[in-house]
Amino acid sequence: MLPALIGLTTAAASAAGYQSMAPTGQWFGRTFTGLGRGRKQIALTYDDGPNDPHTLKLLEVLARHDVRATFFMIGRYVRQRSDIVREVAQAGHVIGNHTFSHPLLIFDSAAQTRKQLLECRAALTDAIGDHSSLFRPPFGGRRPATLKIARQLGLETVMWSVTGYDWNAPSAVEIEKRIVRQVRGGDVILLHDGGHRAMGADRSQTVIATDNLIRRYKDQGYEFVTVTEMVGAGRARASAPTRASRG
Template identity: 40%
Template sequence: MQKDQLLNRRRALITGAAVLGAAGTAGVLVTSGGETPARPAVPAAGAQARRALRPSAYRLQPLTGYGPPRTAPARTLVRRAPILRVPGRGRTMVLTFDDGPDPRYTPQVLDTLAHYDVRAMFFVCGEMAVRNKDLLARMADEGHVVGNHTWSHPLLTRLSRAQIRSQMTRTSEVIEDAYGERPQWFRAPYGAWNRAVFQIGAELGMEPLAWTVDSRDWTTPGTRTIVGRIEKGAAPGVVVLSHDAGGDRSQSVGALRRYLPQLLDSGYHVSVPRRRLM
């Protein structure tokens, strides 16, 4: 009996030593409760002793080998002329409104667009936007695109580079705060462009968009005249220029209510441009 007990204890010791050796080779040892891992045994000194390998850094970070390679964001192309038309399938047009937002007229424009489930572009001036941030928030909620139209609507070709940058940067900051993201489009007041305007706009991540059809609604020629100009100029890819601020824009609002349903009934798709297509 005593001899059997001694043999069993010896087998247990041998088995335990084998388990410890295997765990030391694997570099990990788990306690019987399975809760806290113990440190691996330090190998004995001698010719065969090797330093324990530290876990590789990649084991502590998520693997990224299966994802697309990381690349620096592409810079916006510095153009020599503004974009006048937009590509697209079928009879696609873009409606744009400048100089706002104006609490007297912009809500009426937005109401009409919402009624027909149409998206448009609004090129806002910073000094107007900062006083009407709620309208920019509404534009964001309803899927419209907000572009940069400078802070105070100056003739940019008469300003220094520092002044041009200030006009654009301040406006982009207000748009980002109220709209939720920085603008990707800009439009020079009066359509006055030069190399500095294109360069600074590109550095701020914006594309220059002009227009194809000028409604000249700012001259207040009458609702019927505005409607006629837009319907006459309607064609696939055109960009229409109108205004929702900068003066009495009641004619502009009235014209929109008339020509928008007519364009839709004629088969035109009124939408907003996408940068990747430009």
């Protein structure tokens, strides 16, 4: 009996550990990961900015294609380059909270997590005033307390359904291939315009991949939307009366 109990406990701990980092896992509370398969919409998201010059180069690509994206920014970088943050906002993109210093929140206390979110919120407010209520945990790491604090602060926790694994700077071709293998429609795509260790990370390949991806999926009839728009569409669909309820 004891070995069986130990095995079950180990399996449960492993599953819980996986769910704390799995982008689409919902064990610890609801997070937004997209609209589900089959919707001809894509939300491009970028983490770890602002980052000179690559955030600005992304703005050029997005403007060329008339696409709006969502940027999850690190508060300490916002304090350093509020000018870039303002350019992102003025271009019509959505800006979300990515904590102040990018810790792995599964190891932070509730007080530390709250401080991270509030300090990033303050940095964004000082830079651009009103901004979105979106929040993405660094590395995707969260636990029940993380999500509870986010809800208490009025934040919508956003994960992703597709990633380009561009954090380690692969080629633009490889980033595109990785994403194409995963897209099913209604996706939130994770990319990076900066690096959490220091400002100045080279994201030139992500910029090139973004241009290629927009061309590819526009040709296939996809619409590019912000996460805010996608969340709104999901809520509208959830609240729409079903055929049975209409009688």
